[in-house]
Amino acid sequence: MNVLVTGGAGIIGSNFVRLALAERAAWRIVVVDALTYAGNLENLAGIEAGFPGRYRFVKADVADAPAVEKIFAEEKPSLVVHFAAESHVDRSVLGPMDFVRTNVLGTATLLDAARKAWREKPGRFLQVSTDEVYGALGETGAFAEATPIAPSSPYSASKASADMLALAYHRTFGLDAVITRCCNNYGPYQFPEKLIPFMISRFVDGEKLPVYGNGMNVRDWIHVDDHNRGVLLAIEKGRAGEVYNLGARCERKNIDLVRSLLELLLKARGVAAEKLESRIAFVKDRPGHDWRYAIDPSKAERELGFRPEVPFEEGLAKTVQWYVENEKWWRDVQSGAYRDYVAKVYGGQTSE
Ligand code: NAD
Numbered sequence: 001m002n003v004l005v006t007g008g009a010g011i012i013g014s015n016f017v018r019l020a021l022a023e024r025a026a027w028r029i030v031v032v033d034a035l036t037y038a039g040n041l042e043n044l045a046g047i048e049a050g051f052p053g054r055y056r057f058v059k060a061d062v063a064d065a066p067a068v069e070k071i072f073a074e075e076k077p078s079l080v081v082h083f084a085a086e087s088h089v090d091r092s093v094l095g096p097m098d099f100v101r102t103n104v105l106g107t108a109t110l111l112d113a114a115r116k117a118w119r120e121k122p123g124r125f126l127q128v129s130t131d132e133v134y135g136a137l138g139e140t141g142a143f144a145e146a147t148p149i150a151p152s153s154p155y156s157a158s159k160a161s162a163d164m165l166a167l168a169y170h171r172t173f174g175l176d177a178v179i180t181r182c183c184n185n186y187g188p189y190q191f192p193e194k195l196i197p198f199m200i201s202r203f204v205d206g207e208k209l210p211v212y213g214n215g216m217n218v219r220d221w222i223h224v225d226d227h228n229r230g231v232l233l234a235i236e237k238g239r240a241g242e243v244y245n246l247g248a249r250c251e252r253k254n255i256d257l258v259r260s261l262l263e264l265l266l267k268a269r270g271v272a273a274e275k276l277e278s279r280i281a282f283v284k285d286r287p288g289h290d291w292r293y294a295i296d297p298s299k300a301e302r303e304l305g306f307r308p309e310v311p312f313e314e315g316l317a318k319t320v321q322w323y324v325e326n327e328k329w330w331r332d333v334q335s336g337a338y339r340d341y342v343a344k345v346y347g348g349q350t351s352e
């Protein structure tokens, strides 16, 4: 089965490609990724050698219709797993238009290419989405699939628009589209702008850890492998036109998470205990900062048999260990050296 995975050079996509190639022997994966600042080919290192003949990388922009149609014609995928996106909320505050282009136009371009390519023989389109489309919760309650869409940031509004397009293509054209909406991911290969790897890199560099507002905002966390197992289940057991929330029932206040990280880092790096609180700096809040997220994953549990496997404390400790052991990976991102990897390793082999 030919599978097109967009955004495969980001954290979730690259972990998905490893997991899916290992666990789905009949799959051949074509990664389509524009290699924006967030795309890092080092995240996919070793995959070509590890799974010979079952992997191809194509550098392309999902909003580029001729490029996307060419890939559909060459590869004839029967499944699209759409991860590619501008994913960072703070960047969407600084510059919303990249988010509209990639997340809205890019998704529409893929859906339309799929509609045209799958006229004779239908395939499945898995739209990877986010709990942020539901907006913010107060102190109680959780997001269900029927919770009204109420996005706060240009990022979440662009993801909500993409979801609406996927559902519209299902209703209007009968396209077999399934949507997953997941909570905050953590794990290896996460770009060090996201809370956990950002705080780790700042700590190692002896910098203050900037916590937005009063640090009482709540996020709901899931290990990236558990998210990806949920995506696989939605692909194989999900019903067309349905939305499945994915989460591990693991809410943490930001400030508590930062304190846990500090403790783990002190242990992992063998640094003498210091006054932890002095490393934390409360800074100006993010505009439109959603107060609390909490996913109710019961539909995925009931219909897909979804069961997250990684306990948070264990997953977090392993993740901290990974960033400590792979300092070169995030130093290369910080310095920009990861950009050279494209030329050095792939050279002329990367199709444009
Ligand atoms: P990421 O920022 O780590 O990676 C995004 C990838 O998409 C990069 O490789 C980038 O090069 C690629 N990309 C960006 N624009 C592109 C374009 N126009 N054409 C082709 N490729 C492009 O993101 P992530 O955290 O891995 O998120 C993947 C998906 O999962 C996104 O759709 C995101 O909305 C969703 N999601 C993320 C989280 C999370 O906590 N990170 C949670 C729920 C859902």
Ligand code: DAU
Binding pocket: 087, 088, 089, 090, 129, 130, 131, 132, 182, 183, 184, 185, 193, 194, 195, 196, 198, 210, 211, 212, 213, 217, 218, 219, 254, 286, 293
């Ligand atoms: O909920 C799913 C979403 O989670 C995904 O759809 C997004 O792609 C992903 O980026 C993530 O969004 P968040 O905004 O929740 O993640 P971020 O890592 O940017 O921030 C997590 C929380 O930590 C948030 O409440 C803001 C806060 N924060 C973040 C940073 C970077 C800080 O307090 N300080 C910081 O320096």
